Amino acid sequence: MSTVKITLNPQQYRSKVWVDWCPGCGNFGILAAETQALAELGLNPRQVVVVSGIGCSGKIPHFMNIEGVHTLHGRSIPYAIGIKLANPSLEVVVNGGDGDLLGIGVGHFVSAGRYNVDLTIILHNNGVYGLTKGQASPTLPRNVKTKALPKPNIKDAVNPIILALASGYTFVARAYAYDTRHLKDVIKEAIRHKGTALVDVLQPCPTYNDINTKEWYDKRVYKLDNEKWDPVVHDEKEAEEKLVKAIEKAREPMDEKIPIGVFYQNELVPTYTDRLASRISNYLELPPAKQVIEKDGESL
Numbered sequence: 001m002s003t004v005k006i007t008l009n010p011q012q013y014r015s016k017v018w019v020d021w022c023p024g025c026g027n028f029g030i031l032a033a034e035t036q037a038l039a040e041l042g043l044n045p046r047q048v049v050v051v052s053g054i055g056c057s058g059k060i061p062h063f064m065n066i067e068g069v070h071t072l073h074g075r076s077i078p079y080a081i082g083i084k085l086a087n088p089s090l091e092v093v094v095n096g097g098d099g100d101l102l103g104i105g106v107g108h109f110v111s112a113g114r115y116n117v118d119l120t121i122i123l124h125n126n127g128v129y130g131l132t133k134g135q136a137s138p139t140l141p142r143n144v145k146t147k148a149l150p151k152p153n154i155k156d157a158v159n160p161i162i163l164a165l166a167s168g169y170t171f172v173a174r175a176y177a178y179d180t181r182h183l184k185d186v187i188k189e190a191i192r193h194k195g196t197a198l199v200d201v202l203q204p205c206p207t208y209n210d211i212n213t214k215e216w217y218d219k220r221v222y223k224l225d226n227e228k229w230d231p232v233v234h235d236e237k238e239a240e241e242k243l244v245k246a247i248e249k250a251r252e253p254m255d256e257k258i259p260i261g262v263f264y265q266n267e268l269v270p271t272y273t274d275r276l277a278s279r280i281s282n283y284l285e286l287p288p289a290k291q292v293i294e295k296d297g298e299s300l
């Protein structure tokens with residue numbers, strides 16, 4: 001993370017572009033929490049890059065007064081990895097929907113865990129492809145029929161928390177778009193974390209998902225963070241045990257109760273930047289964009 005702290009209010013991280021999400025969309029809560037998190041961390045807007053793919057969430061770089069790239073469908077993660085490797089001093093935040101990151105982009109989502117690049121991935125998880133009129137996305141459970149579907153969903157759902165844990169993500173959390181204070185705190189922790197961080201945000205889409213509504217979530221979400229739940233891996237011996245506990249917690253059915261908070265955090269795993277720096281002695285001293293992943297013509 002950049003060490004130069006500045007003082008701005010959350011509004012100063014917002015652009016003047018009109019936000020055209022539907023009224024009541026959970027994306028508003030994510031945008032508010034994200035700008036609040038950046039302000040409280042004192043990050044210089046010129047040192048933060050937000051990267052998005054395609055979907056309603058993909059518009060977020062336009063609404064923020066920070067560096068941003070609105071990329072191709074499903075390709076935000078490789079863009080983000082490239083940006084971070086070219087200039088490790090930047091803080092890189094990916095925003096993507098469940099269709100974008102877990103549908104067409106799922107290969108990159110899994111691959112990110114193997115790198116453990118220091119970046120934050122914020123998943124706008126609403127169970128539908130909102131931008132294209134509400135088709136079932138990879139997180140919509142089987143047999144659920146939202147109003148845009150002619151018949152109940154025929155496919156099973158992906159669990160983003162379990163997928164991230166199985167892929168090697170070193171920070172995995174879930175939050176709720178309408179609890180912006182908690183969401184902001186989780187995003188701050190994710191940005192501070194050294195390694196690949198996922199924040200799976202339950203984000204109601206009132207236009208196309210009439211099942212997982214604000215009222216539906218309000219009755220079910222509860223916070224994990226109490227003295228009995230410690231997601232942090234303090235030493236290597238704990239890593240396996242805490243990973244298994246996090247997976248078990250994430251497997252709990254979400255019909256009645258839905259935990260939000262940090263499921264797992266392990267900073268003992270070296271980041272990809274650390275791994276490169278151990279092979280290229282001056283990697284971190286190289287000017288931005290001159291960082292390379294080859295030496296003497298050989299791939300490292």
Ligand code: SF4
Pocket residue numbers: 020021022024025026027056126130131204205206207208
């Ligand atoms: Fe939000 Fe859904 Fe509207 Fe997209 S379609 S802006 S996700 S409410």
